[in-house]
Amino acid sequence: MKHWWWKSLAIGLLLFASIAALWTPLSPALVHVEPDRIAPGPMEVLVTGYNSNFSNAGSSISFFENDGQRFCPERTEVVDDRHLRLFVQVPGGLRSSMTDLQVGQLRYPGAFYTQELGEGIADRNCEEGHVQDGVFTFPNRSILYESIRNLHFHVPMWFTMIALMAISMWKSTQVLGNTSLDRDRDALAAVHVGLLFCALGLMTGALWARATWGAFWTSDVKLNGAAVTALIYLAYLVLRGSVPDAHKRARLAAIYNIFAFMLLVMFLFVVPRLNAVDSLHPGNGGNSGFSDLDLDNRLRIIFYPAVLGWILLGLWMYDLRRRTSRLNELLEQ
Numbered sequence: 001m002k003h004w005w006w007k008s009l010a011i012g013l014l015l016f017a018s019i020a021a022l023w024t025p026l027s028p029a030l031v032h033v034e035p036d037r038i039a040p041g042p043m044e045v046l047v048t049g050y051n052s053n054f055s056n057a058g059s060s061i062s063f064f065e066n067d068g069q070r071f072c073p074e075r076t077e078v079v080d081d082r083h084l085r086l087f088v089q090v091p092g093g094l095r096s097s098m099t100d101l102q103v104g105q106l107r108y109p110g111a112f113y114t115q116e117l118g119e120g121i122a123d124r125n126c127e128e129g130h131v132q133d134g135v136f137t138f139p140n141r142s143i144l145y146e147s148i149r150n151l152h153f154h155v156p157m158w159f160t161m162i163a164l165m166a167i168s169m170w171k172s173t174q175v176l177g178n179t180s181l182d183r184d185r186d187a188l189a190a191v192h193v194g195l196l197f198c199a200l201g202l203m204t205g206a207l208w209a210r211a212t213w214g215a216f217w218t219s220d221v222k223l224n225g226a227a228v229t230a231l232i233y234l235a236y237l238v239l240r241g242s243v244p245d246a247h248k249r250a251r252l253a254a255i256y257n258i259f260a261f262m263l264l265v266m267f268l269f270v271v272p273r274l275n276a277v278d279s280l281h282p283g284n285g286g287n288s289g290f291s292d293l294d295l296d297n298r299l300r301i302i303f304y305p306a307v308l309g310w311i312l313l314g315l316w317m318y319d320l321r322r323r324t325s326r327l328n329e330l331l332e333q
Contacts, residue, residue: 093118
């Protein structure tokens with residue numbers, strides 16, 4: 001049983017991360033206002049929230065803020081938990097073209113495009129209310145919304161693939177200094193499992209791209225780099241099948257595999273981070289990183305166990321694949 005502790009750990013981490021990633025609710029947020037333009041005069045604004053609890057939030061809980069100056073609705077009508085109707089007299093002379101909306105603790109930056117600007121208005125005292133929030137929630141980010149849960153599946157797939165390809169590269173370096181074919185068989189097993197996680201990473205990434213960018217595939221440099229990386233390792237398998245001599249095949253495949261891992265690092269980590277390259281991915285093409293804007297401590301509690309759990313699962317699968325290949329070789333002999 002001592003040899004099974006890390007496998008039990010992998011199962012426990014994956015169960016914890018998967019259940020938490022799918023069941024944890026998102027934080028309340030303001031997602032829509034209608035109309036989204038305001039001008040001086042009386043207006044009726046319908047506010048839509050997500051996972052909000054407007055029914056228990058009280059009445060005077062809202063204010064508008066323009067360039068640091070606030071004005072309040074004259075009346076607030078709670079439609080239901082997700083909808084709030086505000087009756088407001090918009091003052092003339094607001095200084096900025098964008099006006100924020102605050103409902104309790106929920107803020108909607110740039111909610112309204114503001115017309116007929118001026119020199120500013122007199123500050124008004126607006127009462128701040130409170131909107132109930134859950135005990136533990138995921139952050140509710142614009143564009144991402146519910147798809148933020150995919151962070152715990154998509155990103156660990158790539159971490160696991162990279163770990164397996166690194167193992168394969170290390171085994172290939174050992175092949176060059178050793179005539180034994182055992183290391184070559186281990187390198188091949190790592191690539192087989194690594195390509196499986198590469199495919200899972202591409203599929204989960206395509207689903208995420210459809211939810212956030214509107215298409216399963218775009219001309220993003222990191223997406224194209226991931227596809228090229230997959231093709232490079234598929235070519236590794238083709239190369240192995242084209243050389244009949246086992247020892248010659250092992251040495252050629254080892255040299256190719258070392259360069260393949262170098263290209264993996266280049267396509268996934270170096271090229272996408274160049275400022276001259278456009279990329280939709282966070283942390284690439286000059287963009288802020290996901291950890292800078294979206295990855296907070298609530299997500300980290302689930303994210304890090306998910307990464308460790310998937311990597312341990314990948315190592316488990318690699319171990320099974322390596323042992324199976326060894327048994328098949330013994331049966332053939």
